[in-house]
Amino acid sequence: xxxxxxxxxxxxxxxxxxxxxxxxxxxxxxxxxxxxxxxxxxxxxxxxxxxxxxxxxxxxxxxxxxxxxxxxxxxxxxxxxxxxxxxxxxxxxxxxxxxxxxxxxxxxxxxxxxxxxxxxxxxxxxxxxxxxxxxxxxxxxxxxxxxxxxxxxxxxxxxxxxxxx
Amino acid sequence: xxxxxxxxxxxxxxxxxxxxxxxxxxxxxxxxxxxxxxxxxxxxxxxxxxxxxxxxxxxxxxxxxxxxxxxxxxxxxxxxxxxxxxxxxxxxxxxxxxxxxxxxxxxxxxxxxxxxxxxxxxxxxxxxxxxxxxxxxxxxxxxxxxxxxxxxxxxxx
Numbered sequence: 001x002x003x004x005x006x007x008x009x010x011x012x013x014x015x016x017x018x019x020x021x022x023x024x025x026x027x028x029x030x031x032x033x034x035x036x037x038x039x040x041x042x043x044x045x046x047x048x049x050x051x052x053x054x055x056x057x058x059x060x061x062x063x064x065x066x067x068x069x070x071x072x073x074x075x076x077x078x079x080x081x082x083x084x085x086x087x088x089x090x091x092x093x094x095x096x097x098x099x100x101x102x103x104x105x106x107x108x109x110x111x112x113x114x115x116x117x118x119x120x121x122x123x124x125x126x127x128x129x130x131x132x133x134x135x136x137x138x139x140x141x142x143x144x145x146x147x148x149x150x151x152x153x154x155x156x157x158x159x160x161x162x163x164x165x
Numbered sequence: 166x167x168x169x170x171x172x173x174x175x176x177x178x179x180x181x182x183x184x185x186x187x188x189x190x191x192x193x194x195x196x197x198x199x200x201x202x203x204x205x206x207x208x209x210x211x212x213x214x215x216x217x218x219x220x221x222x223x224x225x226x227x228x229x230x231x232x233x234x235x236x237x238x239x240x241x242x243x244x245x246x247x248x249x250x251x252x253x254x255x256x257x258x259x260x261x262x263x264x265x266x267x268x269x270x271x272x273x274x275x276x277x278x279x280x281x282x283x284x285x286x287x288x289x290x291x292x293x294x295x296x297x298x299x300x301x302x303x304x305x306x307x308x309x310x311x312x313x314x315x316x317x318x319x320x321x322x
Contacts, residue, residue: 010306013313014291018238019284021292048317050233055269055320057191058198060211065186071216072182
């Protein structure tokens with residue numbers, strides 16, 4: 001492989017900008033070890049990338065660092081660190097979970113919601129309707145019973161009054 | 166072995182994060198602005214990213230963020246994993262906005278700009294970009310190299 005052609009191919013730029021495939025990156029590491037001019041070119045590209053970014057910089061407002069410091073202090077106060085954007089890296093996530101589980105017993109699931117099959121909504125609806133029907137019957141029989149009791153009381157009184165005559 | 170504890174966070178935080186902020190804060194704000202196209206939102210992300218970085222710098226497996234390329238990749242990963250990521254992809258880095266120092270991107274051809282922005286701002290692979298643009302991977306890499314050379318020349322002047 002001609003090294004100059006390789007350097008000119010754009011692979012180094014793709015690597016520095018973070019879009020080289022794993023195979024390309026591996027090849028680059030191997031070649032870098034053998035050819036110092038590749039390492040030199042990579043260093044130059046990284047410096048150029050930094051200079052380009054410097055020229056596209058926007059000065060942050062003066063109170064930005066105070067806000068960052070405040071945010072970091074908030075993270076220090078919280079017992080478990082969580083990333084503010086996106087997902088925690090897997091390894092770190094696993095580590096923090098194991099640390100957490102050593103100190104705490106989880107008494108509540110992470111989410112307040114649970115997933116159940118849709119069929120259960122018909123079961124819940126049926127239970128609800130049956131509950132209402134039983135309640136209506138219970139009220140009806142209670143009133144019926146009370147009415148009957150009153151009737152019996154009346155009859156008893158009538159009977160007693162007839163006997164006393 | 167290092168562990169992320171409140172103590173270690175306070176111990177490692179001030180110098181490393183502050184020096185990173187002083188060296189690269191403005192560059193990072195310019196970079197984030199090109200992705201989100203909103204100054205206020207870019208500033209909010211800048212703060213969140215440095216806070217996340219303070220956690221990351223104390224993480225055993227991620228202690229290598231010291232220069233701009235690593236910081237830029239970390240920021241890109243964070244932006245792409247954020248909930249609003251889908252909104253950013255529709256935006257067009259390089260599009261002229263008031264107060265945006267992106268005149269270097271305007272020097273590129275449409276194809277060069279697309280390749281550079283897809284790689285630099287959205288982390289797309291050469292293979293994906295070549296499919297989208299219907300180019301060979303070699304031509305896509307060439308376009309990236311040319312774009313980089315133009316940007317570099319612009320920054321030297």
